[in-house]
Amino acid sequence: MMGRRNADFFCAVIIVGLLAGVAGLSTMLLLRFLEHLTYHYTFGSLLEGVAGSSPVRRAMGPMVGGALAGLGWWRLRRRADIPSLSDAIADRSRIRLLPFGVDAALQVLVVGSGASLGREVAPRQFAMALGDFATGWLKRLSAHDREILLACAAGAGLGAVYAVPLGGALFAVRIMLKTWHPRALGAALITSSLAVAVSSFATHDQPILNWPSLHVSYRLIGYALLLAPLTLGLGLAFNRLMASARHAALTRSWLLIPALAGAGLLIGVCSRWWPELPGNGKSILSATLAGGMTLETAAVVLVLKPVLTAVFLRAGARGGMLTPALATGAAAGTLLVLTVNALAGTQYHVPAVSMAGAAGVLAITQRAPYWAAIFVWELARPPLWLLLVFLVAALGAHGLELLVNRFRGLVRP
Secondary structure, three states, X not given: OHHHHHHHHHHHHHHHHHHHHHHHHHHHHHHHHHHHHHHOOOOOOHHHHHHHOOHHHHHHHHHHHHHHHHHHHHHXXXXXXXXXXXXXXXXXXXXXXXXXXXXXXXXXXXXXXXXOOEOOHHHHHHXXXXXXXXXXXXXXXXXXXXXHHHHHHHHHHHHHHHOOHHHHHHHHHHHHOOOOXXXXXXXXXXXXXXXXXXXXXXXXXXXXXXXXXXXXXXXXXXHHHHHHHHHHHHHHHHHHHHHHHHHOOOOOOOOHHHHHHHHHHXXXXXXXXXXXXXXXXXXXXXXXXXXXXXXXXXXXXXXXXXXXXXHHHHHOOOOEOHHHHHHHHHHHHHHHHHHHHHHHOOOOOHHHHHHHHHXXXXXXXXXXXXXXXXXXXXXXXXXXXXXXXHHHHHHHHHHHHHXXXXXXXXXXO
């Protein structure tokens, strides 16, 4: 009996991994189509597309996309409840494929038209729904097996869209399941690897960020430690701002339509001066790695990116927080190193410090420092030793948070 159950589980793992790749690939292709349609460009990145579009298109594209997404969510939420991914995993009932799929498509629509939200929830959600639907015929799977499979589907969907197989697997076991159980870890590694292989038709097995070929120094470890207080404060402020926006968010009202249209118009107007702002945050990360961000731009982006993300959440949109948090941390790291370079006349490596800042903020927002460092490293795949810099930044911020919390506990009456 145990052997048959394990055989069913292995079949389900293969199915889930392949379908997670399909989910990631389909959402990537839809996102690219919508970005090209919104900003009317054919080749290049979203940042190049936004910079090359007219001011009217920059304003109207996100506004129309937001209004259409608001209309879709208004109609969908009147008919169905879409639980969070953690709630869906904990629930013993089957996931409804159509509502989950439609909600994922609407997330891609709003992000593809310029919303300041992460794109990673849509493929995770779609992968879970597809995996649950396709493995329903395997009757010997236990409730715990199903929980593992759904978490692996979510992690594999994340791995597929960002081409981060290890990051996707660790997301499943450490953030979704909070375990190191060999059964869960093995399933996560297999599903994430399969998903990334399927999505390589679009990613071509290349990192989504281009790491510049520049000389880097071991002194960057000192910068990573210096970033800890800054990234801790930013991470905590980011979490509090997003929680407040979610708490007050519109959910089922028809006001979703004008609210999301207004949020789209706001980010469209801001993009007239800062074309890095639209989208999930990849444009900001790309600009920092390419050395195309000035001190003034980094300061503006550091403020506006989380604020605009909160505006979309408050308006009722649904989307990810990973890349907005990454972009906020990268802007903080860029601001720090550019300030030091300007004051001291040094030439320290801006991309490395900016990505260390991204790792530090992500470690706080996700409460997973090891995963944050590995995820950031996989996004660009710089020299392997820089993983140590990202680890120092993530663990420094996390450790400082633990010290602050312990101090609060000691002084609290």
